Amino acid sequence: MPRRQAEIMDAAARVFAAKGFHGATTQDIADVLGIKQASLYHYFASKEIALETVCIVGASGFYERAKIIVDGADGARDKLAALIRSHHEPLADHADYIRVFLHQRQFLPSTSRRKIGRWSRGLERLFERVISAGIKDGTFRAGLDPRLATLAILGMLNGVPAWIDKEGRAIDVIASGLADLALGGLLRR
Amino acid sequence: MPRRQAEIMDAAARVFAAKGFHGATTQDIADVLGIKQASLYHYFASKEIALETVCIVGASGFYERAKIIVDGADGARDKLAALIRSHHEPLADHADYIRVFLHQRQFLPSTSRRKIGRWSRGLERLFERVISAGIKDGTFRAGLDPRLATLAILGMLNGVPAWIDKEGRAIDVIASGLADLALGGLLRR
DNA sequence: TTGTCTGCCTATAGTGTTATAGGGAACAGC
DNA sequence: GCTGTTCCCTATAACACTATAGGCAGACAA
Numbered sequence: 101m102p103r104r105q106a107e108i109m110d111a112a113a114r115v116f117a118a119k120g121f122h123g124a125t126t127q128d129i130a131d132v133l134g135i136k137q138a139s140l141y142h143y144f145a146s147k148e149i150a151l152e153t154v155c156i157v158g159a160s161g162f163y164e165r166a167k168i169i170v171d172g173a174d175g176a177r178d179k180l181a182a183l184i185r186s187h188h189e190p191l192a193d194h195a196d197y198i199r200v201f202l203h204q205r206q207f208l209p210s211t212s213r214r215k216i217g218r219w220s221r222g223l224e225r226l227f228e229r230v231i232s233a234g235i236k237d238g239t240f241r242a243g244l245d246p247r248l249a250t251l252a253i254l255g256m257l258n259g260v261p262a263w264i265d266k267e268g269r270a271i272d273v274i275a276s277g278l279a280d281l282a283l284g285g286l287l288r289r
Numbered sequence: 290m291p292r293r294q295a296e297i298m299d300a301a302a303r304v305f306a307a308k309g310f311h312g313a314t315t316q317d318i319a320d321v322l323g324i325k326q327a328s329l330y331h332y333f334a335s336k337e338i339a340l341e342t343v344c345i346v347g348a349s350g351f352y353e354r355a356k357i358i359v360d361g362a363d364g365a366r367d368k369l370a371a372l373i374r375s376h377h378e379p380l381a382d383h384a385d386y387i388r389v390f391l392h393q394r395q396f397l398p399s400t401s402r403r404k405i406g407r408w409s410r411g412l413e414r415l416f417e418r419v420i421s422a423g424i425k426d427g428t429f430r431a432g433l434d435p436r437l438a439t440l441a442i443l444g445m446l447n448g449v450p451a452w453i454d455k456e457g458r459a460i461d462v463i464a465s466g467l468a469d470l471a472l473g474g475l476l477r478r
Numbered sequence: 479t480t481g482t483c484t485g486c487c488t489a490t491a492g493t494g495t496t497a498t499a500g501g502g503a504a505c506a507g508c
Numbered sequence: 509g510c511t512g513t514t515c516c517c518t519a520t521a522a523c524a525c526t527a528t529a530g531g532c533a534g535a536c537a538a
Contacts, residue, residue, distance in 0.1 A: 104485075122311035123396060125525065139486050141527065177476065203392065207312060231475065240475045248466045249475060251452055252445050259444025267436065277437045285474025286420065286429045286438060287366065293515080314495065328516050330497065 108133065108143040113154045113196040121151050121204040151204060152212045158201030161190055163219050166226045176234025181279040183227060187257045188275040191264060199261045224250055253282050297322065297332040302343045302385040310340050310393040340393060341401045347390030350379055352408050355415045365423025370468040372416060376446045377464040380453060388450045413439055442471050 101109070111132040115124045126147055130137045144150040169182045190198055205216055227250040234240035256278060264274065290298070300321040304313045315336055319326040333339040358371045379387055394405055416439040423429035445467060453463065 102484095120309055120311055120396070122309055126527090127525080135485085136487060137525090138488080138527075142485065145527095147526070180475070207309070234475065238477060241473065241477050244470075244475065245466055247456065248458065248463065249470060251448070251456065252467055252470050255448025255451075256441050256445040259440070259447060262444075263440055267440065269437065274437065277434055278441055281433075281438060281441050281474070283474050283476050284430065285470065285472050285476075286369070286423065286433065287472050287474075288427060288430050289478055291514095315497090316495080324515085325517060326495090327497075327518080331515070334497095336496070 105143050108140065109150070109153055109157070110196075112144075112150045113158075113194070113200055116151060116154060116204055117196040117199040121147075121200075121207045148207075148209060151200070152208055154197055155201045155205045155208060155212075155216055157194065158190075158197035158199075159205075159216050159219050162187065163222050163226070165189070166223055170226045170230055176230055176237065176239040177283065179230045180227075180234065181283060183230065184253065184257065184279040184282060185272075185275045188260065188271050191261060191271055195261055195264070202258055202261065224254065227253060256282070294332050297329065298339070298342055298346070299385075301333075301339045302347075302383070302389055305340060305343060305393055306385040306388040310336075310389075310396045337396075337398060340389070341397055343386055344390045344394045344397060344401070344405055346383065347379075347386035347388075348394075348405050348408050351376065352411050352415070354378070355412055359415045359419055365419055365426065365428040366472065368419045369416075369423065370472060372419065373442065373446065373468040373471060374461075374464045377449065377460050380450060381460055384450055384453070391447055391450065413443065416442060445471070 108129075111129050115128045115132060118124075119128065125137075126140055127137045129150075130140055133140075140150075144153065165186045166183055169179055169186060172179065172182075174182065201216070205213060208216065228246050231240060231244070231246040231249050235242060235244055235246065260274065260278075264271070269277075297318075300318050304317045304321060307313075308317065314326075315329055316326045318339075319329055322329075329339075333342065354375045355372055358368055358375060361368065361371075363371065390405070394402060397405065417435050420429060420433070420435040420438050424431060424433055424435065449463065449467075453460070458466075
């Protein structure tokens with residue numbers, strides 16, 4: 101992606117994250133960049149396509165990183181901890197893209213929405229697989245519902261972008277803390 | 290609230306939840322009810338005020354129920370489990386109101402947004418207080434970050450409305466499962 | 479010098495959306 | 509039979525937003 105176009109997309113991501121896709125106007129995006137509204141259309145064909153571009157950037161990488169972890173040689177405990185940690189990595193440099201992906205992708209046209217939805221479900225399956233394996237080999241508690249545990253953990257993780265900027269904690273402190281909580285829970289052992 | 294107005298608000302909540310505040314039009318709401326767009330303005334003065342009404346309904350009750358639990362005589366473990374369970378109660382009868390509260394309240398005018406924001410922060414403090422007390426009395430692990438644990442648990446809980454309709458699990462099964470996960474984690478003891 | 483590309487501009491058509499104004503019909507209570 | 513209330517209607521003003529058309533200036537290459 102050409103440098104200038106990346107700047108345009110940064111502005112779009114920022115505005116979409118702050119105001120939502122429908123609440124954001126192309127004028128808002130242009131204002132961030134200091135250019136005229138119509139000038140944006142040299143960089144994207146429509147507002148909807150801008151959203152698609154932002155969402156794809158926001159979603160990309162999660163599945164690939166997770167796949168490498170799951171295919172590795174670690175045990176279920178280390179794999180799950182690594183999955184949770186790696187889920188935080190993209191927050192460092194493009195948090196807005198991820199926020200847009202999480203909450204605005206529902207407004208994509210159905211074709212691209214479905215494509216991106218497949219990545220999400222793929223990621224869920226990776227978590228679920230690790231948890232199921234951990235139950236089977238005795239690392240995790242018997243009687244757990246792997247699907248429910250997956251949704252619980254991903255819910256916890258996907259909530260992070262909403263508060264990370266307000267709480268004064270470094271990303272890797274949060275990542276480690278959440279991995280520890282998911283594995284060990286609150287109760288004293 | 291008069292019966293008919295409650296029906297209007299149900300429709301508004303449904304449409305706001307499905308399309309977002311800015312993505313929803315007053316025409317969409319009227320279509321759900323089978324009346325004309327302009328007729329809605331007998332029931333609310335503006336779309337923004339309709340959002341405020343829906344958000345207040347969606348937010349109400351959480352803090353009050355939590356306060357009763359926290360003020361009770363149980364130990365930290367039972368209090369936290371009860372907090373998590375009680376967080377699911379309103380999902381049974383007005384899930385759409387809660388979805389709107391969770392994701393659309395950011396579009397409220399600042400006065401009402403701040404009022405509703407105070408309820409949220411109040412709820413967070415109740416969770417945090419229980420967790421801190423539990424650490425102090427040895428129920429929960431030493432070294433936990435109570436604030437981080439609160440945000441993790443609330444993130445997990447606030448993710449539920451997004452998937453509850455798609456996964457075929459009863460609400461109280463979910464509520465118990467999540468309380469168990471938060472307390473015990475995944476690892477075998 | 480001519481052509482091409484990038485980056486931006488002005489102007490505006492076309493459309494969708496909110497909200498207001500001013501009714502009308504049915505029904506209840508007196 | 510009069511009055512008020514509830515529920516809904518038509519019509520439209522006023523405005524905001526997306527996207528297109530067509531152009532201009534500077535950089536750079538042939």
